[in-house]
Structures are given as C-alpha cells and as structure tokens.
Amino acid sequence: MIRFENVSKVYARGARPALDDVTVDVARGEFVFLVGASGSGKSTFLRLVLREERPTAGRVYVAGRDLSTISSWKVPSLRRSIGVVFQDFRLLPNKTVYENVAFALQVIGRPRHTIKTTVPEVLEMVGLDGKEKRRPHELSGGEQQRVAIARAFVNRPQILLADEPTGNLDPTTSLGIMRLLDRINRTGTTVVMATHDDEIVNEMRKRVVELSTGVVVRDEAIGAYGERESILPQIGSTPVLDAPGRNQPQIRVSPEPADIEAERAAEAAAARAAEAVPHPASSQDPAYDVVQQVLAEHGRTRAGREG
Amino acid sequence: MRLQFVLTEVLQGLRRNLTMVVSVVLVTFVSLTFVGSAALLQTQVDKLKGDWYDLVEVSVFLCPEGSTAPTCAAGEATQEQMDALREVIDTELGDVVAQVYVETKADAFEAFSERYPDGYQGTQLTEDDMQASFRLKLVDPEQYEVVADVLTGREGVEVVEDQRAIFQPLFLALNRASLLAAGLAGVMLLAAVLLITTTIRLSAMSRRRETGIMRLVGASNLFVQLPFLLEGAIAAVLGALLAAGGLWLGVKYFITDWLQESVNWVAYVTVGDVLRVAPLLIGIAVGLAVVSSVVTLNRYTRV
Numbered sequence: 349m350i351r352f353e354n355v356s357k358v359y360a361r362g363a364r365p366a367l368d369d370v371t372v373d374v375a376r377g378e379f380v381f382l383v384g385a386s387g388s389g390k391s392t393f394l395r396l397v398l399r400e401e402r403p404t405a406g407r408v409y410v411a412g413r414d415l416s417t418i419s420s421w422k423v424p425s426l427r428r429s430i431g432v433v434f435q436d437f438r439l440l441p442n443k444t445v446y447e448n449v450a451f452a453l454q455v456i457g458r459p460r461h462t463i464k465t466t467v468p469e470v471l472e473m474v475g476l477d478g479k480e481k482r483r484p485h486e487l488s489g490g491e492q493q494r495v496a497i498a499r500a501f502v503n504r505p506q507i508l509l510a511d512e513p514t515g516n517l518d519p520t521t522s523l524g525i526m527r528l529l530d531r532i533n534r535t536g537t538t539v540v541m542a543t544h545d546d547e548i549v550n551e552m553r554k555r556v557v558e559l560s561t562g563v564v565v566r567d568e569a570i571g572a573y574g575e576r577e578s579i580l581p582q583i584g585s586t587p588v589l590d591a592p593g594r595n596q597p598q599i600r601v602s603p604e605p606a607d608i609e610a611e612r613a614a615e616a617a618a619a620r621a622a623e624a625v626p627h628p629a630s631s632q633d634p635a636y637d638v639v640q641q642v643l644a645e646h647g648r649t650r651a652g653r654e655g
Numbered sequence: 656m657r658l659q660f661v662l663t664e665v666l667q668g669l670r671r672n673l674t675m676v677v678s679v680v681l682v683t684f685v686s687l688t689f690v691g692s693a694a695l696l697q698t699q700v701d702k703l704k705g706d707w708y709d710l711v712e713v714s715v716f717l718c719p720e721g722s723t724a725p726t727c728a729a730g731e732a733t734q735e736q737m738d739a740l741r742e743v744i745d746t747e748l749g750d751v752v753a754q755v756y757v758e759t760k761a762d763a764f765e766a767f768s769e770r771y772p773d774g775y776q777g778t779q780l781t782e783d784d785m786q787a788s789f790r791l792k793l794v795d796p797e798q799y800e801v802v803a804d805v806l807t808g809r810e811g812v813e814v815v816e817d818q819r820a821i822f823q824p825l826f827l828a829l830n831r832a833s834l835l836a837a838g839l840a841g842v843m844l845l846a847a848v849l850l851i852t853t854t855i856r857l858s859a860m861s862r863r864r865e866t867g868i869m870r871l872v873g874a875s876n877l878f879v880q881l882p883f884l885l886e887g888a889i890a891a892v893l894g895a896l897l898a899a900g901g902l903w904l905g906v907k908y909f910i911t912d913w914l915q916e917s918v919n920w921v922a923y924v925t926v927g928d929v930l931r932v933a934p935l936l937i938g939i940a941v942g943l944a945v946v947s948s949v950v951t952l953n954r955y956t957r958v
Contacts (some may be wrong), residue, residue, distance in 0.1 A: 398871070420876075421875075421876070423873075424870075424873040424874060424875045424876070425873060426873070427871060427872065428872065428873035429873075430873075431872075432871050438864065438867070438868060440864060440865060451865075451868065452868070452872040454660045455660070455868075455869045455872060455874035455878060455879075456872060456873050456874055456875075456878075457657045457878070499868075499872070500872075503872065
C-alpha cells in the first residue's frame with residue numbers, strides 16, 4: 349500500500365537529510381507505528397506519503413501510484429484515498445460537527461444525497477451520534493479528535509495517516525481514540541501513526557518502525573516503543589516533551605465524561621454493525637479479543653493510577 | 656451542489672472581508688471611470704471630426720498682385736498657371752481630391768460682400784483686392800498633407816491652407832484630456848491590481864485552515880482557488896458596473912439633457928456610446944481580477 353524505496357529527503361542544501369535512504373513497505377490493511385525522537389523524520393515520512401514533499405532521491409509508491417512521476421493535477425485524487433489526522437485536530441471552528449465532516453465531501457464535489465447519508469453514518473461510528481450541531485469549542489479534546497477522525501474517514505480512504513493523534517489527550521481518552529483507530533484498521537484501512545506515546549505502542553502490539561535522524565533503526569512486526577533513552581537520547585524521559593502534562597500537576601487528568609460516553613457510543617455502534625454483518629471480523633479474529641482485553645485492562649490500571 | 660457550495664464560500668468570503676471588498680469596488684470604480692471617460696472623449700473627438708471634416712475643404716490660394724511669396728515673383732497667377740495646376744490636381748491628386756471648385760476673384764468678392772455688406776472694418780474693398788483660389792474637397796480630410804506637399808511651391812500658388820487648422824486647438828485639447836484621463840486610469844488600474852492582490856492574499860490567509868483541509872482531503876486546485884478568484888472578480892465587476900452607471904448618469908444629465916439643449920449644433924456622445932463602452936470596462940475588470948488572482952493564488956494556495 350505504501351512503499352518507500354531508498355528514499356532520501358534533504359530540505360536545505362548541505363543540511364542533514366530529514367530522511368536518509370529509507371526503505372519501508374507497508375502492506376494493505378496493516379497498522380504501523382512510526383516512532384522516533386522529534387526531528388527523526390516521522391513527519392517528513394507522512395508528508396512524502398501525502399506528496400506535500402517530493403523525495404530528493406528514491407521512490408515513493410502509495411496506493412499503486414509512483415509519486416515521483418505523478419503529475420500535480422493527479423495529486424488531489426491521490427489525497428482522496430488518504431485520510432489524515434493531526435495532533436491539533438484542525439477542525440473549522442465556525443462549522444458544526446456535521447458541517448466539519450460534510451466539508452471534506454463537499455469540497456471534492458460529492459453529491460448532496462451521498463453526504464446526507466454518509467456523514468451521519470461516520471459520526472455514529474466514531475460515537476458522536478446526537479452531537480452533530482455542536483461546534484468544536486463545545487467539545488472535549490477527545491471528541492474533537494473523533495470529529496477529525498470522522499472527517500478523515502468519511503470518504504473511506506484506503507490509508508489513514510495519524511500524526512500524534514493522542515498528543516494532546518489524556519491517557520484514557522487516548523485509549524478511546526486508539527480503539528477507534530483500531531476499529532478503522534479492521535475495516536481494511538491501512539493505518540500509519542506517528543507517535544511519542546510509548547504506553548500505547550507497547551500495548552497495541554502492532555508493527556513498529558523506529559526512525560532516528562532519518563534512518564530506519566528498527567522495524568518489528570510486533571514491536572514495543574523501545575528504550576525511551578535511546579529514542580530520545582538527549583532529553584531522556586522528559587514528561588513535557590514526550591507527553592505534555594503527564595506526571596505534571598494538571599487541571600484535568602481524568603477523561604471528560606463526554607469522552608467516555610463517546611467511546612461507549614462508538615463501541616455500541618461497532619457492535620450494532622457487527623450484528624448486522626453475518627461474519628464480523630472482530631469475533632472471528634482471536635487477536636482482536638486479545639487486544640480488547642489488553643486495552644480494557646490498561647484502561648483500568650491507568651484510570652486507577654491517574655484518576 | 657458544487658456551484659452552490661462555491662457560491663456560499665464566496666458570499667462568506669465577501670462578508671468577512673467587507674472593508675477590503677468595498678475598497679476594491681471603489682478603486683476599480685474610479686479607475687474604470689477614467690478609462691471610460693478617455694474612451695468617451697475619443698468617441699467625441701471622432702464624432703466631431705466626422706461631422707466637421709465633411710464641411711471643411713483645402714484652399715489653394717493663387718498669387719495675387721504684389722505678393723511677396725517666392726512662387727509669386729511673376730506677379731498675379733496667370734491662366735496658364737491655373738490650367739497647369741488644374742492638370743496636376745486632376746492627375747496627381749485624382750485619388751485624393753473628390754471635388755474641385757474654382758473661386759475666381761469675382762466669386763470671392765461676391766461671398767465677401769454678402770458677408771460684409773458695409774465693408775471690412777470700415778474699408779470698402781473692390782474685386783481686385785480679392786484672391787482667386789481652388790477649393791478642394793478631399794475624399795479623406797486627413798490626407799491634407801499629400802495635397803499640401805504636391806501643390807505648395809508650384810508657380811502661381813501663394814499658400815495652401817487647410818481649414819481643419821481652425822479645429823486643431825479644440826481637438827488638441829480634447830485629445831490631451833483623454834490622454835490625461837488614460838494616464839490617470841493607468842495609475843488607478845495599477846492601484847486596483849495591487850489592492851485586489853492584497854485583498855485576495857488576506858482572504859487566502861484568513862482561510863488558510865479551510866484551504867489546508869481542502870488540499871488534504873483532495874479538493875482540486877480549481878475548487879480551492881475558485882472562491883477567491885470569484886471574490887476578486889465580483890468586486891471588480893461591481894466596480895465596473897458602478898463606473899458604467901456613473902458615466903451613464905454623467906452623459907445623460909450633463910451632456911444629453913444640458914449641453915445638447917444649450918449648444919445644439921454639435922454632435923455629442925450619447926447614452927448609447929456609454930453602453931458600447933460598458934462591456935469594455937467589465938472586460939478590463941474581469942481581466943484585472945483574473946490576472947491578480949492567478950498571480951497571488953499560485954503563491955498561496957497551491958496544492
């Protein structure tokens with residue numbers, strides 16, 4: 349689905365390359381964590397996939413397209429097959445939840461009746477049923493990220509890129525977001541997530557690609573976040589940089605009730621969807637149950653520790 | 656769907672940048688009023704030329720007695736010289752001259768007596784004080800130079816005079832006025848381009864979030880840029896319409912209803928001329944907007 353062949357990216361002449369001879373292959377339907385210190389090239393990786401940047405050397409293939417030869421007028425069609433989620437949500441403050449999600453379809457010229465049916469569907473999926481008329485500032489961080497995910501997923505992209513989607517969220521809310529991304533991954537969507545959140549990486553047991561100063565130093569099928577000190581050598585374990593607010597006195601440590609509620613609603617929606625489908629992926633896949641168990645366990649211990 | 660969405664975006668953009676939009680409208684209004692005025696002045700000049708040049712002729716004055724001109728050294732123009740001149744006019748200037756009328760001294764005296772029955776400034780003149788001349792009506796009055804070149808300096812010709820010279824100061828004034836208007840229009844148009852550029856840039860900056868998301872979800876370049884383009888174009892066209900309206904009012908009330916009434920022997924520009932100029936103004940406005948949009952947008956909202 350995504351293939352990097354000896355990709356290098358140098359932003360300024362003479363500067364240290366942001367990516368240096370990177371070769372990575374992400375298969376269809378995979379869930380990949382991209383870890384590494386700030387400046388290790390995670391964001392450059394994602395930008396190359398989106399063709400916001402072009403590689404200095406090497407080739408990037410995304411969804412069967414060779415991005416080094418793709419003409420600029422075909423870039424929009426490439427981006428329609430990719431959804432993106434950011435740490436800062438990037439919602440439009442003057443639009444409601446519904447409008448924010450619908451916007452993604454309107455600007456690519458989807459017909460109105462399609463929008464009318466797909467937007468409520470995806471909002472139900474992320475657990476925001478009934479909050480269509482709210483504006484972003486009326487929502488908690490977790491809910492805002494759910495809107496952003498709904499917007500990224502509403503066009504059913506083949507690939508979902510997430511750039512530190514849990515960076516601004518408290519641990520339990522992050523967990524809800526991870527469950528949502530996991531569910532999206534289960535629909536067959538390839539998910540690539542850049543993150544600093546070691547706990548999430550360790551518990552999800554997914555493929556981990558670690559970048560360090562632009563070089564792939566580790567690529568494990570079922571990996572862990574790794575040694576904090578080796579990934580972030582200069583700064584070690586600094587709560588402020590790694591996960592803002594963790595271990596720090598904070599006004600809001602426990603998740604907002606709304607976030608828990610949204611996650612429940614999303615789970616219920618997923619369950620309903622599973623009932624509707626005769627052979628749901630979840631019950632067939634033993635790995636899913638393991639993940640769910642681990643996540644549930646984690647939720648409890650975390651809530652206990654931080655709450 | 657697409658169209659409706661784009662129009663909503665455009666309206667929102669116009670409302671958000673209202674002050675800038677108003678300034679674009681006003682600047683294009685003023686600049687295009689100057690453009691329109693220049694065009695109308697030129698139309699007026701053409702009309703006057705068309706009207707008056709039909710009436711004017713070139714006079715070839717023949718040597719009178721006692722003239723100091725070198726070609727008149729032999730004294731009064733003889734019949735031979737006159738025949739020779741006639742020959743030249745018929746052959747060399749056959750294409751240029753439509754009609755030749757010979758005004759003899761007697762004819763000239765008659766015309767003079769008619770005009771000044773009591774003598775000119777108290778002096779009674781006789782037929783001998785008059786000067787014979789050829790009056791040439793030209794096919795194209797602008798071709799005076801050719802006639803002058805051919806006939807000046809011939810034996811028996813004292814001077815070749817173009818009656819158009821009488822109108823020259825007026826036309827010169829009108830032409831200079833239209834040049835001035837065009838010059839001001841140029842400066843104002845430059846200001847308009849800069850202002851539209853700035854407005855679009857501001858608009859694009861204030862909507863960077865939207866355009867960023869549009870690009871990410873795969874909106875096409877045109878779709879991202881169209882609202883900005885339309886905003887600039889709408890503001891500019893509004894300015895053009897105002898300019899056309901202003902010119903229409905000016906021509907209607909100042910010229911048709913007032914000048915026409917008081918000085919009615921001149922052909923003036925009409926409201927119809929304004930309507931002919933209006934599409935030009937709108938075309939210029941759209942051109943301005945498109946050029947400045949394309950230049951700005953490629954820098955700020957490229958995919």
